[in-house]
Amino acid sequence: MELAYIDTAMARVITVNESRIDAAIAISFKDRMRELTDSDANRIVVDMAQVDFIDSSGLGAIVAAMKQVGPTKTFELAGLSGTVQKVFRLTRMDSVFVIHADVASALGGPLADAG
Amino acid sequence: MGQADQHHKSALTPRNDEMTLVFPAQPMAVRQALKSSLTGLSHLKLSADERGIVEIVLAEVLNNVVEHGYAHHPGGIVELRIKRCGDMLNFTVLDEGVPLPCGDVPKQPIQTLEGPVEDLPEGGFGWSIITQLTRQMRYVRSDVRNRLDFSIALADTRIG
Numbered sequence: 001m002e003l004a005y006i007d008t009a010m011a012r013v014i015t016v017n018e019s020r021i022d023a024a025i026a027i028s029f030k031d032r033m034r035e036l037t038d039s040d041a042n043r044i045v046v047d048m049a050q051v052d053f054i055d056s057s058g059l060g061a062i063v064a065a066m067k068q069v070g071p072t073k074t075f076e077l078a079g080l081s082g083t084v085q086k087v088f089r090l091t092r093m094d095s096v097f098v099i100h101a102d103v104a105s106a107l108g109g110p111l112a113d114a115g
Numbered sequence: 116m117g118q119a120d121q122h123h124k125s126a127l128t129p130r131n132d133e134m135t136l137v138f139p140a141q142p143m144a145v146r147q148a149l150k151s152s153l154t155g156l157s158h159l160k161l162s163a164d165e166r167g168i169v170e171i172v173l174a175e176v177l178n179n180v181v182e183h184g185y186a187h188h189p190g191g192i193v194e195l196r197i198k199r200c201g202d203m204l205n206f207t208v209l210d211e212g213v214p215l216p217c218g219d220v221p222k223q224p225i226q227t228l229e230g231p232v233e234d235l236p237e238g239g240f241g242w243s244i245i246t247q248l249t250r251q252m253r254y255v256r257s258d259v260r261n262r263l264d265f266s267i268a269l270a271d272t273r274i275g
Contacts, residue, residue, distance in 0.1 A: 023178045024142035053167075055174040056240035063237045071232065083167035090171075090247055091240045096228050 001028040005036050010107045011076075012041035016051050021058030029058070033065035042073045045106045049079030054087050063093070074098070078106045132199040140184070140191040140210070145177045148195060159199065165269055169204065172248050172267060175241040176208055184212025184261060202270075203250075208263045214256045220246070220263075 002017035014036050021029055037044050046065075054062070066075040078100040080088065088094040100106035134155040138144040149170050156169065177193060185191035196207040215221070221242045228235060246252065249265040256262075 020146070022142070022146065022174065023182070024146055053170060053174075055171070055178060056238065056244060057178060059240060060237040063235050067233055067235065067237075082163060083171065086164075086167055087171060087244070090244045091226075092228055096232075096235060 001025055001032045003029075003032050003036055007039075007041060008107060011043035011045045012037070012039055013045045013047055013103055013107070015047040015049075019050060019052045021051055021054045021061060023055060023057035026057040026061040030061040030064045030068075033061075034068050037065065037069045037073070037075070044069055044073060044075045045100070045103060046075070046077050047079055047103045048077055048081070048084060049102065051084055052081055054084050056087070056091070059087055059091060059093060063096075066097070076100060076106060078103045134197045136195045136197075138193055138195075140181045140189065140193050140212070142178070142181060144193075145174065145181060148177060148193075149173055152195070152197060155197065156204075159269070161269065165267075168248050168267060172245055172265075173206070175245050176206075176263065176265075179241055180208065180210045180212060180261075184210050186213075188212060202268060204267045204269060206265050206267070208261075210261050211259050212261060214261060215254055218254075218256060220252055220254050 003014055004017060005012055005014045007013075014033070016029075018025065018029075046062075062077075069075045076098040079102045080099060085094070088097070088099070134152070136148050136151055138148050152173055153166055153170060156166075161169070173195070177195070180191075180193050185193075191210060191212055194207075194209040196209075198205045223239070223243050226236050226239060226243070245265070249267055251264065251266045253264045254262070255264075
């Protein structure tokens with residue numbers, strides 16, 4: 001499970017360096033997200049741009065990650081591919097998450113300038 | 116069924132437009148089966164949208180078999196058959212796991228997503244996704260075997 005993070009002035013940005021979040025890695029995704037979201041940052045942005053595919057187990061793990069963060073922090077997604085967007089739409093989870101076109105628009109500018 | 120080996124047998128060709136995959140009921144084998152299926156269908160020149168639909172549906176159906184049908188039988192074998200018929204892709208999934216509850220495909224009410232974040236569902240999406248994307252869903256339990264048939268309509272198939 002390859003997740004990386006960078007702390008900017010605006011948010012902790014967690015990048016998913018996996019092409020799939022599926023049943024095979026859903027549990028390790030949820031566990032690693034728990035470690036990376038347990039920080040002082042009160043805003044989490046998850047960069048999904050490299051994720052081509054999620055199944056319902058992967059979606060469940062993303063929902064679980066948001067629930068782990070708790071109500072005092074925000075948990076947002078960025079860069080959903082076409083197939084990933086489709087799974088969010090079919091389950092209506094697109095109405096639950098804050099979803100940005102990409103990380104730059106989530107932070108209001110290029111990532112390199114945000115920190 | 117039964118004597119399947121660990122390898123995928125892929126045989127969809129432009130001549131017969133049929134493919135059969137046999138694989139163990141394990142998450143990584145499902146990943147490989149999805150990849151093999153899309154490779155086998157590549158000559159149909161499906162759109163990105165159609166490929167996405169096929170991959171989503173097969174992932175949900177096959178994960179159900181792994182996680183529920185064979186929950187207590189991790190060495191189980193799954194057989195997936197794909198056949199193109201005109202502008203339809205017809206799928207058959209066979210396994211020897213436990214039957215579906217109530218003997219049929221679950222008819223789930225749409226889950227409510229209202230209320231606080233801590234009450235959001237983390238599962239139970241699978242059959243809802245499958246039924247939205249497929250047609251002609253039919254489930255038969257015979258003797259020790261589950262058979263699920265379903266179709267996906269191809270909007271604009273271009274045979275290469």
